[in-house]
Each structure stands twice: as structure tokens, then as C-alpha cells.
Amino acid sequence: METTKRAREEVRWEDMLFLLLISGAALLTRFYLFPIESNDYQQFLQNWFATLKENGGLAAIGMNIGDYMPPYFYILALLTYLPFNDLYLIKLVSCAADFVLAYYVMRAVSLRYPGRPQGFMAYAVVLFLPSVVLNSAAWAQCDAMYTAALLACLYYLLVNRPNRAVLAFSIAFVLKLQAIFFAPFLLLLVLKRKIKLRSLVLIPAVYILSIIPAAIMGRSLWDLLTVYVSQSKLYTSLCMSIPNLYAFLGNVASEPLGDAGVIFAGGAVLMLLYALYRKEYTITPDILVTIGLLFAILMPFILPHMHERYYFLADIVSVVFAFYFPKKLYAAVIMCVSSACATANYLFGLVYYPQQLLAVAILINLVLLMKHLWELLSQNPIQRRVEAAV
Template identity: 35%
Template structure:
């Protein structure tokens, strides 16, 4: 009898009903919420979860009810932290929203407000039309993309396994990852947006849908420059014939569409298109910003301007050489390239490029954090590396939130160096030893 109830296709939605009720009362107790605001938050989150559950129901199989319960629980726990406002919000996101409000919302996109790209500013402009707390709206947006991220990573894993248990675990563990949880619910940052789209693009490419993949990649890049960490893998896809050169214009076309909301009100075309170049000087010139990159090995702030610039160039050259080596190896072994080697190459780029580049921030290994989780389902022996990645990233998170280092950041570099070597080994083992296709 219990088994029949559990297997009922509607049973898995019961946690959602409970979530709707409990989240309303929790939302009502938030500092800047009232009855209508609480209803909006609880309904919005419930709708997000409902859509998510519809999309993953078949993939979760007999574990659907368990996935539903943990999903509702983890989203609810995120809601509990919606009142926390970090300095990134008070110093940047809130003032940007207020400036857009004063400039007329979407009409203000023609002005140089903030140093984020247009798509994210579109959301801030939309938030400016309401008196409801923009802090809650910003976090609501990020939590929605947490769910998109969990779905995208699960679909990527499903390319390599049909196990409903592995896919269900992937869904839950993605939402449970500390860096994913903290980034959206506490920090109120947008990394889940560009990373979810980057992972979605990887899944679509592995599923032989290059046009949609390029579109998703362009959207990811339109939200955050750090999408470039995964872009080199697309050259490897071209080696296999999965991606054709004549399909590449999809990327710039979608990117132009993504930034067009700023062009329409009157912002210059090239000024909008080259926003990453124009705002490069606004993010600082230090070689490291609480990241576990190779620049955490030495106190580079003691260097004079010339030596610091030389050190920065050395990192760029090192990252470029690493990419060239990977390209060369894959080109030589192009007849042996399979989907697993391509995925491991994406992981390698996601960890090694920010590990070598200068000016990296504490959140720039977010893509690595989620891809190594997927890798653990492909190669269970690599599972401990999920902890290595979280350890390295959380050292940076701790430095941001507590304004001091828990441990030297070079310990994080050591952890990620092990991950880099392992990712390179997994690539090589596919290209030189295994026969999978």
C-alpha cells in the first residue's frame, strides 16, 4: 500500500504544497516584506520548483519524491537567508538599481550604470519599477537559476549514464553545494546565471545540438565574462566535426540580441558590444582578489607597477600555452576523441585557466565547483576532488565575509592543482588508453 502511494506520479508534488504554506509564513517574517510581498515570494518560488519538478520527473524516476522533498527543503533554506545584505549589494547592486529607477528603468540602459553587462542590468531595471525590496528580487532571480543549474548539470550527467539514482543525486547535490547555496541565498550574486547557461551549452553540445549550444553559450557570455573559461572546449568540438565553422555566427548574433535592450534606448552600438573592454579598469588591478589562483603563492602587492604587469602577462602566457598544449594533443588524437574526453577537457579549462590568470576573484571557480561534481558521477574515484574544489573556493568566500583568511589561499591553490592534474590525466586516459566513443 505504501509503495503504491509512493509510486503515484502526484505523490512527489506533496512537498511542494507544504513548501508553499511554510514559505509564506517565513516570507512574511522577512524584514522588508508584508502580506502581499510574502505571497509573491512564496508563489514565485513555488512556481519555480513546480516547473523544475516537471522537467526532472522522468529523469528522477522512482526517486522523484525524495528529490522533490530535498529540492523544496534546500530552496526553503535559501529563503531563510534573504534578509542578509552583503557589501556587494549595498555598494553596487542596490545603487545601480536606484540609478536605473531614477533614469526611468529600461530607458536608463542607455547610460553607463554599473559594470555588469546589459542582460543582468535589464533585470535590475525591471526590479526598479516596483517598491518591493530589490534585495529579495535579486536573490529570487539567483535561486531560480540555481534550479536551472541543477537541471543543466543533471542533463550533462545523463549523457553518460541512465542511472536514475545518479541523476537524482546530481540534482540534489548541486543545490547542496556550499558555494552554490551561499552564492545565491547569502551573497546575492549572479554566478548561477552564467554558469547554468554555460553548463546548459555544454550539455547541448554533447547532445549534438550545436546551434542551441552556441545560443546558450552566447547568453552565458552576455551575463558574465567568465564564460570564456569554457569556450576553448568548442575548438575541440570542431576537431570532431560536431561543430561546423558556418554555425559559429550564431554566437555573435545571439550576443547582439542579448545586449540590444541597451542599444534600443540610444546607447552606442560599439560601446554596448565592447562593454567588457570598457569596464575592464573598474574591477581593479591587483593580481589576486581572494582567489586560490597561482597568484596566491606570493604577496604580489609588494611589487612595483612594472613587475606587477610582468607577472600578470606571465599568467596570461601560461594560460595560453596550456590551451595550446590541450589543442595540440586533442588534434593529434582527434580520431580518439569521445564525449568523456570532451567533458574532462571542459573541466580542465574551467579549473586551469582561472588558476593561471591574474586578477581572479573569489567566485571565479564556481564553474569548476559544479563541473567536478558532474565528473564524480563519470569517474567515482574523482569524488574527493569535489571537496578539494569546495575547500579552495570557500577559503575565498571566508575571506570576503569575515575580512580575514581562515587559512593561506595557497592551500586552495594546492587543492586546485591536484584537481588540474587529475582532470588532465582523465583527458589523457580517454585519448590514449580507453576505447569508448
């Protein structure tokens, strides 16, 4: 507590000025991209917004408009009351999430460097990552929303606030299904008794609370409870422009291969969880950040039906990881370059890289990350027993 207080006292006016200027520059950068209309906006978001507006805004949240969870439609419904361009409004909300995301990255990095400028630099890096800028300001996607909640989850784990961490994960889960990339991470911490099992009741509780307004307004309760089940059946392609394990099969649509791939991913995660559970070690902030990044990369790498933007979480956690381990900067470089290439490929049709080569680079990244994690876990194998005995 004293360290945190002392670190806050050491924040200088230059630091605040830097944050203000870098935030302004980041917002201005995004503003110039606002006129871009992505395919996702033209095919989905524009129609969703128009439907909500034509049917009374919040009065229309009970309609089955799209394949997202209701909280996103609540946000869109509120935006319909504002007399501004719908494209700009949608992007502005996503951009606001960029700043929340950068804030939690700053908080996480500042824990490692109290009173020093690394946290502010991490904030700036996140705001100017190509995948972050393009996702919200050009693509009109909302990946920063669920990712901001997951970074809050990571931050609260680092400061030993497990209930807040689970609550943050629950919020991420009702925003996007991709929050499950962190699910094995939380499960491991439950097994290691860093998170109490009863805390997990927050996940279904937040889910139920998030769908109640839509249910009251007339939407089928069954549809609301099975949004993610329906969503998971929408796409049949094994790989959608993402450099992962299935990039080597090309643009193949195969239901048997897809089902087998999901089981394979489950088996791989189970083996990793078993190994991490059985090994004796003290859970430190370094280990938390490393395991968080490992699952953020591993899940979209081994799961089928992944989209090109599903390394978004890995990009952000890799920035935190790079600040915690400056000698491992390559991990962040590989992830962020790979994501930027996949994003540019989708948005602008720039096929200027071999997708399989990037997949190999990410695989090597995973192997090196596992090696690094195992070295961390082996540094103090008996400390946990000593602490338990005390």
C-alpha cells in the same frame, strides 16, 4: 531516443516527491540568508537598482550604470516594477538560476545513469553546495546565470546538439565574461569537427541582439561593444583571494606581470589545445566531461586578476565529473572545498586556511585530471579513423 523515453517512464512518484522536497528545502535555506547585505550589494547592486528605479525602469536601460553587460540590467529594470525589497528581488533571480543550473546538471548525470536516482542526487548536491548557496543567497551575485547556460552547453554537447550548445555558450557570454573559461573547449570541438565553424556566428549574433535595446535607448554603441574590454581594466591585483597560481605572489598589483600572465595563459592553453587536437581519439561523453572540467579549472588557475568566486564553474562541472567517475570524487572535493573557503574568506573575513596550500591542492588536481584525460584518450586511438573511412 528509446533509452531516453524508457528512462522518463521509469521516473517514480518517489523521485518527484524527492525533487519537490529538496527544492523546497534549498529555497528555504536561501530565504534565511536573504537579509545578509554583502559589500557588492552595498557598493554596486543597490545603487544600480535604485538608479534604474528612479529613472523609469526599462526607460533607463540606455544609461551607463555599471560594468555588467546590458542583459543583467534588463533583468534588474524589470524587477524595479515589483513592490518588494530590492535586495530580496536581486537574490531571488539569482536563486532561480541556481535551480536551472541544478536541472542541467541533473540532465547531464541522468545521461550516464538513465532511469536511476543519480541524476536527482546530483541536482540536490548542486543546490546545497556552499559556493552555490552563498553566491546567490548571501552574496547576491549572479554567477549561477552564466554557469547554468554553460552547463546547458555541456549537456547539449553530450547529446550531440552542437548548435544548441553554441547558442547556450553565447547566452552565457552575454551574461558574464567568465564564460570564456569554456571557449577553448568549444574551439577544440571546432578543430575536431564536432562543431561546425559556421555555428560560431551565433556568438556575435547573440551579443549584438543583447545590446540592441540599450543602444536604442541611447547608450553609446562603442561602449556596448567594448564592455568586456573596459571591465578587464578595472582590477590590477594579480590575485583577489583566489587560490591560483598568483596566490604565491600575495596581493600584488603589477600591470607588467598581469600582461605577461595573460600571454602565459594563452601559451599554456595553446599548447594544451595543440596536444588534444593532434592526438587520435573518439570523442565520448566521458572525454567531454573531463575536458570541460579541465578547462573550467585551468583557466582561472593560470589567469591573473581572478576573483575568489571564479572557480564557480569548476565546482559545478566537478560534480558532474564525480558522478561520471565516482572513484575520482577527490576532484570535486578539492574544488568545492577550495571555493567554499575562498567565498567564506571574502564574505565573512574567515582567513582560516593557507591560500597557497589550496593552490597547491588545485595544481595537483589539475595534474591528476590531465593524467586521467590522457588515459581516456589512449583507450581507442584508431576508432576515429575507422569511423571516418566508413
